[in-house]
Amino acid sequence: MSPGHDLTFHSMGSDIRLIVGPALLRGLPSPADAAARERRYIEDFARRLSRFRPESELCAFNADRLREVPTSPLLRTAVAAGLWAAQRSGGLVDPTLVGELERVGYEHSQDGGTPASLRAALAAAPEPSPARARPEARWRQVEIDDEHGTIRRPPGVRIDTGGIGKGLAADAVAHRLRGYTRFVVDCGGDIAVGGVGGQIDPFAIEVEHPLTGECVQTLHVMRGGVATSGMNVRIWKRPDGTFAHHLLDPSSGEPVWSGLIGATALAPTALEAETLSKLALLTGADGARRALAEHGGVIVHNDGDVEPIGAIATSGGRGSLALGSAA
Amino acid sequence: MTTEPATGAERPRRPRSRAALATIWASAALFLALLAVMAARVSAGQDPALRARAAATPPPTRRILIRRVIEKRVIVHLPPSAPTPATSSSQQLSSLGATTFPVPVTRTS
Numbered sequence: 001m002s003p004g005h006d007l008t009f010h011s012m013g014s015d016i017r018l019i020v021g022p023a024l025l026r027g028l029p030s031p032a033d034a035a036a037r038e039r040r041y042i043e044d045f046a047r048r049l050s051r052f053r054p055e056s057e058l059c060a061f062n063a064d065r066l067r068e069v070p071t072s073p074l075l076r077t078a079v080a081a082g083l084w085a086a087q088r089s090g091g092l093v094d095p096t097l098v099g100e101l102e103r104v105g106y107e108h109s110q111d112g113g114t115p116a117s118l119r120a121a122l123a124a125a126p127e128p129s130p131a132r133a134r135p136e137a138r139w140r141q142v143e144i145d146d147e148h149g150t151i152r153r154p155p156g157v158r159i160d161t162g163g164i165g166k167g168l169a170a171d172a173v174a175h176r177l178r179g180y181t182r183f184v185v186d187c188g189g190d191i192a193v194g195g196v197g198g199q200i201d202p203f204a205i206e207v208e209h210p211l212t213g214e215c216v217q218t219l220h221v222m223r224g225g226v227a228t229s230g231m232n233v234r235i236w237k238r239p240d241g242t243f244a245h246h247l248l249d250p251s252s253g254e255p256v257w258s259g260l261i262g263a264t265a266l267a268p269t270a271l272e273a274e275t276l277s278k279l280a281l282l283t284g285a286d287g288a289r290r291a292l293a294e295h296g297g298v299i300v301h302n303d304g305d306v307e308p309i310g311a312i313a314t315s316g317g318r319g320s321l322a323l324g325s326a327a
Numbered sequence: 328m329t330t331e332p333a334t335g336a337e338r339p340r341r342p343r344s345r346a347a348l349a350t351i352w353a354s355a356a357l358f359l360a361l362l363a364v365m366a367a368r369v370s371a372g373q374d375p376a377l378r379a380r381a382a383a384t385p386p387p388t389r390r391i392l393i394r395r396v397i398e399k400r401v402i403v404h405l406p407p408s409a410p411t412p413a414t415s416s417s418q419q420l421s422s423l424g425a426t427t428f429p430v431p432v433t434r435t436s
Binding site for chain 1: 429430431432433434435
């Protein structure tokens with residue numbers, strides 16, 4: 001039996017890591033070949049769905065003046081994932097905030113740039129306040145028509161797959177690796193784990209503190225998704241001296257200062273974990289406790305205090321967290 | 328015209344009716360006698376028809392199979408602080424491809 005393979009590369013503006021165990025069946029590619037294949041898949045995914053590449057299908061869609069635009073199944077799936085996240089979060093994780101993101105200064109990829117000091121930003125931040133959904137939800141006007149292969153939306157409504165795209169990519173690759181004994185798909189902190197091996201030897205996943213970089217919690221996960229959202233990486237200083245980051249309050253279009261600087265969520269899928277971690281960060285401590293109660297999670301307050309929630313709080317992060325359906 | 332011939336014709340019938348009557352009575356008596364004998368035997372449990380059938384089909388032998396199921400259950404109590412995969416499962420871990428790669432980290436991306 002061939003040993004597993006661990007591959008790390010850069011894509012989607014983040015570090016991507018694939019850990020692939022031995023194949024369950026003969027005839028499947030070796031773990032190294034499977035990892036290389038999935039790397040190509042992720043790079044193609046990023047190339048087609050990046051908001052920062054003018055040649056991407058997403059940019060072409062956003063620039064199209066037609067109300068109904070023919071699209072590929074991949075783009076329709078990504079937009080559907082964004083709409084699902086909006087629905088799941090009550091409109092707080094809104095995929096239509098492209099204009100607002102550009103207005104606060106997130107017009108270009110910040111990949112490779114040096115983020116501003118989070119401590120300095122917190123010192124200058126206004127009083128914590130949870131985000132609220134937009135009364136006129138633009139995302140509700142977006143319709144996906146798989147039968148005709150199109151997406152309909154009012155002209156001018158643009159989509160950003162953003163972090164939701166990373167969660168979706170992690171889940172997609174995990175699905176493609178289901179013939180392997182165990183696997184980890186880490187798309188920039190949005191992690192999907194699976195394989196029968198995880199049932200016996202749960203995966204250990206460390207949660208990094210957004211201020212200190214230390215491991216604040218080790219989660220043992222049999223299968224499912226883990227995702228972290230925070231404001232310590234994509235944060236910058238605006239020309240007027242104020243700080244901004246990429247997590248916006250949909251009601252105001254401005255960066256949210258909810259009293260939390262990081263949130264990690266567990267869920268059956270990486271997409272849902274990504275949605276819940278963003279929802280937790282946007283709604284502040286009280287909302288986060290509600291959002292993360294079902295599957296568990298960890299939040300980090302402005303002062304750096306770490307608060308485990310749900311199953312993690314009761315287990316202390318030890319033991320195994322069985323996530324997802326039994327199938 | 329006279330009635331003589333008619334009177335003369337009834338006379339030879341009498342001896343024949345008496346003989347027939349005697350035969351009938353004898354037959355009835357013999358029948359009743361045989362019936363009484365047979366009824367007595369049947370009531371005594373000596374029906375020849377039943378005895379012959381019983382001899383032709385011997386009573387079936389009933390076989391009863393007794394199976395004894397023995398189930399052994401081994402209950403191992405692990406200390407509550409023990410991490411989930413016990414060290415005894417190391418063989419399974421290696422066969423399922425557990426690796427020694429660095430632990431994945433979830434962080435802000």
